[in-house]
Amino acid sequence: MLLLAFDTATPAVTAAVHDGTTVLAESTSIDARRHGELLMPAVDCVLREAGAELDAVTGIVVGVGPGPYTGLRVGLVTAAAFGDALGIPVHGICTLDGLAYASGIDGPFVVATDARRKEVYWAHYAGPRTRSSDPAVDRPGDIATQVAGLPAVGAGAALYPEVFTDIRAPADQSAGALAALAAAKLAEGEPFENEGGLPALPLYLRRPDAQVPAAYKAVLPK
C-alpha cells in the first residue's frame, strides 16, 4: 500500500506519503490564500522525499471538508484528476475526522475549524475514530451549551476561547494523520465518505451565495 494524501479544506496546505504502516514524508504550510499555488509543489516534495514513484501510489486520500470552498476545491479536483490519470481509487475523508484522529483523545470531545464569517465547522466525537454528530456550520455562541466543558481540537476552536474552554492539540490538519486514518480504515474495511468508485464530493454545508440582482434600474427620472 502506498497512499498519497492531501487536504486543503483549512488554512493548512498539507500533503503526505504513507506506506500503510508509517508516514514516509509530510509537508504542511499554513497559508489560507494560496492553496492553489502550494499544493502541487508540496505533493512533488513529499513524493521525492519519500523516494516514491508516482506509478507505485495505490490510492489518493483527500480531505473533503467541510472548509472554505475555494481552497477545498483545490484538493478535491487535484484528487479527482490524479485518480483519473493514474487509474487509482480516491478515498474521501471528512477533514474534521483527520483532526480527531490526530488528537488521539479518548472520550467525548469536539473538533472545530474556521468557517470564516464568525462561524465554525464542527462535529462531536466519542473517540479519535468515532464521530457522533454530522459536520455542521454554526456561530460558536449558538452551540456553546452543546460543546460546554468538552476538550476542543482545531484552530477554529482556538479562535473562540469563551466557547471552547479546553483547547487541545492539534490546531492544524496533518495529511500524515489523514493518511494514517485512511490506512487503518483500508486495513479494517471501513467505508470512506465516497464508495464504489464514486467521486469524493465536497462537504460545503452552505448554499452558494447567489444574489438575485435588484430590480431593473430605470434611466429616466421618475
Next chain:
Amino acid sequence: MADEPLVLGIETSCDETGVGIVRGHTLLADAVASSVDEHARFGGVVPEVASRAHLEAMVPTIQRALKEAGVAAGDLDGIAVTAGPGLAGALLVGVSAAKAYAYALGKPLYGVNHLASHICVDQLEHGALPEPTMALLVSGGHSSLLLAPDITSDVRTLGSTIDDAAGEAFDKVARVLGLGFPGGPVIDRWAKEGDPDAIRFPRGLTGSRDPHYDFSFSGVNTAVARRVEERRREGVEVPIADVAASFQEAVTDVLTRKAIRACRDNGVDHLMIGGGVAANSRLRSMAEERCADAGLKLRVPRPKLCTDNGAMVAALGAEMVARNVTPSSLDLPADASLPVTEPHVPGHGHGHG
C-alpha cells in the same frame, strides 16, 4: 501531420467547463459542459455556482474529450489551461486539475491567457495566424483592438473599451427588453425580425477628435433604455425586434469601422475577430462586406469556437509547444486579472516535465 503537437486545453474562466484537444492546427475534440442554465434566474453568472459546477464536470469532461479525440492521455505533448483572466475561484478549478494531470502524466504544463486563446483558436479554422495578427476581441468582459506580432509572447493593445464590453452591452440591452440571460444570442435572434434602420442609436467615440481605437458602449445602452422606458410609460408596445436590430447595428457598425481603420493604419491585410460576440450573425456579415470592400481578408472562427471553449486553450498551448515556449511551474497561480498583454505565464525553471 503526426509530428504536430498533441495538446489538451482546459478552460474554466467563467461558466463553461471546456476541454479541447488539438493536433497542431487540427481540432480533434471540443467538449463543453455549461452551467449557464443554473445562472439564468440570477440574470448573470454566479461565481460560486460556476465553481461548484466546474468541480463536478472537470474529470467527466476530460474523459469525454479524450474519447471524442480517440487519443490516450499518455500520448499528449502538453496540457494547457486558462490561467486568467476570469473568475478567480472558477479559474482555480481548471488550473488545479491541469497541474495534477500534467504532473501525473509527466507532461509540460502551459498556463495561458484566455484572451489570446480567443484569437489563437482561429488557427483551427483558417490555419497559421499572420504575423502580426490584427484582432478585434469582443467578449463578455473585453472589447479591444489587438496587434499580435507573436500570439505566444507578444500581444499589444491598440485600444479598448472605456466602459462596458460589447458582450456586456448585449447582455444589458437584453435585460432592458426582458429577454433574459445571456443576451447576445437572443438579441441576435430578435434582430433578424427587425429593421436595423428603425432607430438611429448613438455610435460611441466616433467623432473626429475621439480616440480611433477605443470603444464606448454605455451611451448606446442608455439610449436603448430611455427609448424602451419612454414607450412603456406611454403605454405603447415596445418594438422589440426593431430595438434589437437597431442596437445591434449601432454596435457592429462601430466595431467594424474601428477595426478596419486599425488594419489600414497598421498596414495589415486581414482582420481576425474573436470572443463570444464574434458569434453574432450581423457582426459577421457586416465584417464580411466591409472587409471585402477594404480589400482585407476576414478571419472569424465558427460561432461555437467564438464562445468559451477548451479547444481555444489547446490551440494556444499547441502553438507554445511548437515554439518551444518555457512551460509553467507547478506553483502556477490563477490570475483573475491577467493582462491581455501576457499570453503565457512562464515557469521559473523548477517546473516538472
